[in-house]
Amino acid sequence: MKGAEKVLMKGNEAIAEAAIRAGCAAYFGYPITPQNEIIVYMAQHMLDRGRIFIQAESEVAAINMVFGASAAGARAMTSSSSPGISLKQEGISFAAGADIPLVVVNMVRGGPGLGSIAPSQSDYFQSTRGGGHGDYRCIVLAPKSVQECADLTYRAFDLADQYRLPVILLADGMIGQMMEAVILPPERVLSELPRRDWTVGNMAGRPSRHLTSLDLIPEELEAKTRARFVRYEEIAAREIRFEALAPEAGDADLTLVAYGTCARVALGAKKLAEKEGIRLGLFRPITLWPFPSGPLSRIAESGKPILTVEMSLGQMVEDVRLSVLGKAPVHLLGHSGGVIPTEEEVFAEAKRIVETKA
Numbered sequence: 001m002k003g004a005e006k007v008l009m010k011g012n013e014a015i016a017e018a019a020i021r022a023g024c025a026a027y028f029g030y031p032i033t034p035q036n037e038i039i040v041y042m043a044q045h046m047l048d049r050g051r052i053f054i055q056a057e058s059e060v061a062a063i064n065m066v067f068g069a070s071a072a073g074a075r076a077m078t079s080s081s082s083p084g085i086s087l088k089q090e091g092i093s094f095a096a097g098a099d100i101p102l103v104v105v106n107m108v109r110g111g112p113g114l115g116s117i118a119p120s121q122s123d124y125f126q127s128t129r130g131g132g133h134g135d136y137r138c139i140v141l142a143p144k145s146v147q148e149c150a151d152l153t154y155r156a157f158d159l160a161d162q163y164r165l166p167v168i169l170l171a172d173g174m175i176g177q178m179m180e181a182v183i184l185p186p187e188r189v190l191s192e193l194p195r196r197d198w199t200v201g202n203m204a205g206r207p208s209r210h211l212t213s214l215d216l217i218p219e220e221l222e223a224k225t226r227a228r229f230v231r232y233e234e235i236a237a238r239e240i241r242f243e244a245l246a247p248e249a250g251d252a253d254l255t256l257v258a259y260g261t262c263a264r265v266a267l268g269a270k271k272l273a274e275k276e277g278i279r280l281g282l283f284r285p286i287t288l289w290p291f292p293s294g295p296l297s298r299i300a301e302s303g304k305p306i307l308t309v310e311m312s313l314g315q316m317v318e319d320v321r322l323s324v325l326g327k328a329p330v331h332l333l334g335h336s337g338g339v340i341p342t343e344e345e346v347f348a349e350a351k352r353i354v355e356t357k358a
Contacts, residue, residue, distance in 0.1 A: 006181040011149040011171065012037035014182050015079070015105055018150040020045060021187040022157040024103070025074040026052040028065035030084060033117040034173035035107035038079045059084045063091030063104075070095070070102045071211050073199040075157050075190075079105035081173070082123055083114055085131070092166050093132030097213025099198075099228070101160035103153070104138075105169045107176040110338035118338020119173035121260060124315035127168050128289040135225050137232050139167045139239065140288040142259040146180035152286075154185045161194055163235055170288060172311060174261040174340065232290075241286035242295055245270070252281030253354045255299055257320050258309040259285050261340060266309050268343030269350060280350055288316070293323035300327040305353050307331045309346055311339070 009017070016038045019027070027046055029039040039055065046053035052069070056062035062078045069076040080088060085106045095102055108123045110116035127140045139159050141152040149171065156167040201209040215221040245267070246252075256266040263284040270280040283299060285292050300306065306328055308317040317332045324330055333349050335341055 004183045006183055008179055009146060009182050010037055010177060010179050011143070011146045012107065012176040013041050014146045014150040014184070015153045015169065015176075016041035016045070017184055018153040019077050019103065019157070020049060020051070021185050022154045023075045023188045023190055023193045024051070024077050024157065025190055026066070026069040026076040028054050028056050028062040028069070028076070028078050030056050030059045030062050030080065032081045032084045034109055034119070034176055035079050035081045035105065037176070038105060038107075059087035060091065063088035066102045067091055067095050067098075067100055070100050071098070071200050073196050075103075075161070075193065077103040077105070077157075079107070081107045081109045082111050082120070085123065085126065089126075089132035092138065093130070093134055093136065094213045095166050096130070096132075096136035096138065096228075097134060098211045099164040100166075100211065101164050102166050103156045103160055103169065104166055105153070106171070108170065108172045110336065116338040117173065119175070119261060119311065119340065120336070120338055121172050121262065121311035122315065122336060123170065124288065124310070124312060127170050128291070128319070136165075136228065137235075137289060138165060139163070139235060139290075140170050141167065141241075142170050142286060142288050143175060144260055144263045144284065145175070146178060146182045148286075149175065150182050150184055159239065161196070163231060164198075165231075172260050236290035239287060240290050240292045240294075242292040243282075243284040243286060244295065244299070245282040245284075247279045247281050251279060252302075252304060253279045254305045254307055254350050255281035255283055256307050256309055256346070256350065257283045257285070257296070257316070259288065259316070262309045262311060265341050265343055266346055269346035272343055272347040273350060276351070278351060278354055285316075291319045291323065293319070296320065296323040297325065297327065300324040303328050305329045305331060307333060307346075307350055307353060309333045309341055311335050311341070
């Protein structure tokens with residue numbers, strides 16, 4: 001968008017405005033830190049645009065309202081933070097089972113349990129492994145900046161509609177609270193969004209339809225689930241997104257793998273290393289599912305070490321190891337409970353690994 005005006009916004013606010021501009025016609029949420037700016041922004045601006053906003057009585061109510069609104073034909077969204085997302089998991093599983101598109105924002109805080117309100121990345125397993133019961137997947141997008149908060153939220157609605165599944169925007173609380181200049185995407189007209197020919201019917205002259213995740217015949221349920229996994233394979237082939245910063249594979253002394261706030265920290269560590277002549281690569285997954293295993297595997301063919309940096313005690317590192325398959329040593333620098341690694345700490349650990357050839 002050449003020449004577009006930049007505005008200063010929090011990550012949470014950029015998510016909310018981008019959702020509205022993407023055609024979100026209905027938002028249902030419940031307050032929890034550190035994502036409250038989303039629900040506040042929606043309360044202020046959804047009604048102004050003739051959209052639906054409801055502060056639900058609970059997180060469970062909110063996700064089921066999103067299910068209903070989407071089934072009736074509206075682009076719909078909810079947002080929360082870690083323990084609130086846990087309460088939504090049954091509804092997310094129901095949506096996956098009924099092929100209902102919806103967007104869920106998780107602004108992650110420290111856990112387990114109520115934990116803290118400080119930023120964390122410890123919901124990685126929950127999001128990338130489905131989270132609720134049964135065989136299913138969600139597309140998971142991980143922004144590292146306020147600009148990507150807007151861009152990926154906007155994209156999330158299109159992906160949800162295209163593949164008829166829940167899409168999760170997974171960001172740590174730091175991303176939601178930081179303020180940066182952002183260029184907002186154009187506003188879409190609701191009447192011009194792609195038609196949904198599968199929504200519940202017997203309304204406005206449409207044929208009657210029934211959407212459910214329930215199927216009591218095992219063979220039929222298995223067939224539906226297998227068909228869904230064929231769709232997941234298509235997503236994995238078409239929708240992988242990542243960022244790889246030089247040195248290219250084979251040239252780096254060590255490659256850092258990180259997403260979200262940790263990717264920003266890792267970039268700072270990379271610059272510190274340059275001053276001492278140590279060449280660090282940086283690989284940033286943008287889609288956490290589907291995980292960019294192929295590109296990372298090619299980097300690992302050099303045999304040079306990999307250091308995974310994350311605000312958990314070892315979750316994404318499992319996908320890194322599965323991608324590498326023993327081609328290169330994989331190390332972990334992890335923090336939990338809301339502790340954010342520092343550039344100096346990441347650089348020191350990378351330098352130690354390089355110098356000891358660990």
